[in-house]
Amino acid sequence: EAGVVQSPRYKIIEKKQPVAFWCNPISGHNTLYWYRQNLGQGPELLIRYENEEAVDDSQLPKDRFSAERLKGVDSTLKIQPAELGDSAVYLCASSLGRLAGYNEQYFGPGTRLTVT
Amino acid sequence: AQSVTQPDIHITVSEGASLELRCNYSYGATPYLFWYVQSPGQGLQLLLKYFSGDTLVQGIKGFEAEFKRSQSSFNLRKPSVHWSDAAEYFCAVGGGAGKSTFGDGTTLTVKP
Numbered sequence: 001e002a003g004v005v006q007s008p009r010y011k012i013i014e015k016k017q018p019v020a021f022w023c024n025p026i027s028g029h030n031t032l033y034w035y036r037q038n039l040g041q042g043p044e045l046l047i048r049y050e051n052e053e054a055v056d057d058s059q060l061p062k063d064r065f066s067a068e069r070l071k072g073v074d075s076t077l078k079i080q081p082a083e084l085g086d087s088a089v090y091l092c093a094s095s096l097g098r099l100a101g102y103n104e105q106y107f108g109p110g111t112r113l114t115v116t
Numbered sequence: 117a118q119s120v121t122q123p124d125i126h127i128t129v130s131e132g133a134s135l136e137l138r139c140n141y142s143y144g145a146t147p148y149l150f151w152y153v154q155s156p157g158q159g160l161q162l163l164l165k166y167f168s169g170d171t172l173v174q175g176i177k178g179f180e181a182e183f184k185r186s187q188s189s190f191n192l193r194k195p196s197v198h199w200s201d202a203a204e205y206f207c208a209v210g211g212g213a214g215k216s217t218f219g220d221g222t223t224l225t226v227k228p
Contacts, residue, residue, distance in 0.1 A: 006158070040205050042120075042218030043160070056215060091159060103217065104150065107159030 002026070004108035005090050012114045018088035023092030024045060025073070030097030032069055033078050033105060037089040049075065080113045083093045089113070118143045118209050120219035128225040129197050137192040137222050139207030149190040150216065152180055159189040160206060166190065177201070202226045 003051050005024040024033050025032050035043035046065065048056040051072035060067065064083070069075040077084055089112050093105040119155050129135050130171045130195045132199050152160035161228055162163040164175025190207060210216035 041220050042208075044218075045215060048215065073217075093159075104165055105161045107152075107161070109157070109159045 004092055004106055006090075006108035006111055009109060010112050011075075012116065014083055015084055015115050016076065016081040019034055019088050019113060020078045021077055023075045023077070025075070025092070025094030025107055026104055028096070029094035029106070030072070032048060032068060032075050033091075033093040033097045034075070034096075035091040035093065037091055037110070039088070046077070049059055051094075062077075078083055079113075082113075084115050087113055087115045118147070118215075118217045119193075120207050120209050120217055122205075122207055122219035122222050124222045125220075125223065126129045126223045128227060130227045131199050132196050133200070135192075135194045135224070137205050137207075137224070139190045139192065139219060140188050141190060141209040142188065143209050148210040148216075149181075149183060151175065151179070151190070151192045151208065152206045152208065152218075153180045154204045154206065154221070156203075163192070163205075168170070197224075197226055199228065 007022050034046040034048055037043045047060045047067050050070045052069050060109045065079055067077045089110040091110045092108045095105045121140045123138050124221045131177050150165045151163040153163050154160045162178050164181055166173050174180050179194050181190055183190050202224055204221045206216045206218050206221045208216045
């Protein structure tokens, strides 16, 4: 069974440029998460989807961050414009979803973003 | 609000020695508790989880953890550490709504 797929793995951009990250969750997983992991810290939730609905986006900086999960499968996280402080690893995770009880999350390898 | 504290930022143990990583949590109800491991450049891999029942849970790679409600702790243990266990370890607490809060991690170094 394929795991959570993320691309790109690494991205270097200049500040004020846009950037997008893509995530393909495990087949059949209804819940998808985007996390940001700063150096030396644990992951922090940015947004959680149940199917195509964003059910928790309270930590998403909406002035510059946006996300979508069309058709309830793949998801894209975008930053526009990027700032120096956005340098971090962006992790995508998926789980079976709330109708299956609370299941563990499966993480992708992450995208390491460097903003110069 | 839920929170997790991992008091040890960095731990060094000799190969073959025992290991205990500490985790303290704050949560208003019975928590769901997790331990994840992250190797450099990789995502997080679940080692074990506690939802209910037996407070001593077994995980993959020979790890175990014990839930102690009175101490709000969920410490991770391994009787004999291998060099391949060197990584960063994260404790997380979650509830039924599907939201997990992670600690800041403990980096494990294994001496030969």
